[in-house]
Amino acid sequence: MNKQLWKKRWLAGALTFALTTGWSAGSAAAAVAVPHVEWEKTYDHVPGEAQSTEDGGYIMIGEPQFTHPDSFVKTDAGGKVEWAKPMHGHTIAATQDGGYITGEGGGTKVDPTFTVRKTDAVGTVQWTSTLKGNVIKYMTQIRQTRDGGFIFIGYDSVVKLDQSGQVAWRKASDDFYNLESVEQTADGGYVLGSGNSNGLHLWKLDEMGNITWTRSYLASGKGNALTGAGHAAQTPDGGYAIAGNKDGQFVLIKTDATGRSQWSKTYGTERDEYIASLRVTRDGGYLLGGYALTRKLNYRQMYENVVIQTDSAGRELWSRVMDDGNAQTETMMEQAFPTPDGGVAVYGRKTTYSPQGAYQQSSAQLIKLSPGSPSPAAGLRLDSEEYSVIVGGQLDTVVTATYGGQKRDVTKYTQFKVDNGDIVSVDAAGNITGLKYGQTVLTATYNNLEARATVYVY
Structure with a gap:
């Protein structure tokens, strides 16, 4: 598809959204400027996860690529590498002591091995915890808990570790499927999010990992949520938000404290858009990140990053298609997340192809967007x-x-x-x-x- 035609369809979709919700796209645009790209950097690893750090920089971890083993990388606020370590993983989080916790899955299907590493502020490993056996199929996210321990998830399991990396409890259940996100809630429990061909799903757990309730959304209708979606977060009012895909669009659902749906919004053009992340912003709004099919290069389908910012009611404030103008490159993000200065960072994969569509090279990519307006309303x-x-x-x-x-x-x-x-x-x-x-x-x-x-x- 022609790039300009696709962008016209994206804007048409945004206008349709505005009309159906009673929202004025013109007034929103007048109040909130679309952020611009401040800088873009690439790194020699396969992207896993990235986050902002307290000093305004970034920490990222992924998988080694070719002859480049350093896939654990710390940068300054401008994306310049401060240090890099020959360590790899799928997920990373900052810890209370200024260090980091990383997680990865490995081994074989018969004998899987899952490794958690705790490091100090400069990436030196302090301890390693290894779990063997069919405990968890794939590690998708790890986070520190308020008691100083850690929680991590895979497709069908949840594991709680103490401060030294020893297993405190584990929950593996057929009731869990395609777990995508975990977050500790205000009551000390946890909320899990997932998505598959049956819809989007929320689980609320108590502090010991017992299920207190579960909810499913979009299980019927014109289309279903796509596998790999289901990013969830607690909202400032004690409710929850979960994001996924429906009919080729981004979908965002807001619930009350018991998981009952309060509203649902869709964004985009029904043109193969895939959600990659959800963040609740400081003003109670929502930051959605993903990528969309925009064109073809010979036989190859090409994708570009898409970022959407909404207010607390899910009304779109701005959206941006991350087009670098090069017809031979595509971008597919892993996360979009707020930065300490009020901007947005986008982390994912950048791939270059020949004019005929043959693969040439890929790398991890970090893009910094400028801060937007502090509030949509004057x-x-x-x-x-x-x-x-x-x-x-x-x-x-x-x-x-x-x-x-x-x-x-x-x-x-x-x-x-x-x-x-x-x-x-x-x-x-x-x-x-x-x-x-x-x-x-x-x-x-x-x-x-x-x-x-x-x-x-x-």
Whole structure:
């Protein structure tokens, strides 16, 4: 497919999304600038996982490539290599002591071996933990837990390690399938995400790995979620978000604290778009990363990275197709993640082909995008600066956000609170009920913006 035609279809899909949700693409564009590429670097390894580090740099790990064994790499904030080690893995996370934890799967199907390594801040291995036997089929993600231990997952298993790498507990179940992500939740338990041909799936575990509930989504309809999707995260309100693919598009589902779906949004053009990562941003929005089929090079299908930023209600703020202008290269990301300066980093594989479509070379790629606007809305207002209500009476409120000079009713996406709950109560929809004589302050919060009004009860 012609690149420009595909991009027109992408924009048409975004416009359709805007019209069906009542959102103005023009006003959003006026309020949020699409980030630009600040720099792009390549590294001689097969990409696994990357993260930002506390010093503003990046840590990444992957598999060795050809004669280049150094696939454990630390860079500065500009992507310049500070050190590289001949160590490999599939997943990595920063640890509380400033070091790193890495994980990989290996061995054979008959005798699989799974290795976890703890390193210091400069990549020196402090200890190694090896698990043998059919404990886990493939290690997809490892994270440190608040007790100083570690949690990691594979396609059908969850393993908890203590601070020294010894197994604290393990859960392997046919109920788990294609596990893609793990995150410790506010209550000390865990949320797992996965996707397969039957849909997207969430599991909530307690702190000992016991399943407390499970939910499935998109199991029927026009199409199904694709294998490999199912990136999940807890949201600031105590609920959850899970991202995957449906009918060739990105899909994002927001749930409450028990996994019940609250809303679902799709993004893209139904043209073979594949989700690769989901992150909840500091303002409660969502950062989606993946890649999309954009064209053909002779017989070969070619993909390019796609990044989408939404607000907390899932409304698209900006999207970017990562086209470098070279018809012979394709990019397929592993993750897109926020950076400490408010920007976005994209980590994945960059591959170059001949004009006839024959493979030439590939490498890990790290792209830094500039910070976007701090908030999609320029202002937030309640429909009155003062409200009066009798004891036992009730009245509603309306919250309006201003985007590029245009106003939008955002009441149903707003959080409400009152300073004195003995005088007034307020529900999730912003309805005020007078409880006893007096006055207090009502605060409405939306996307890090606040509006206040005085409430009098008589």
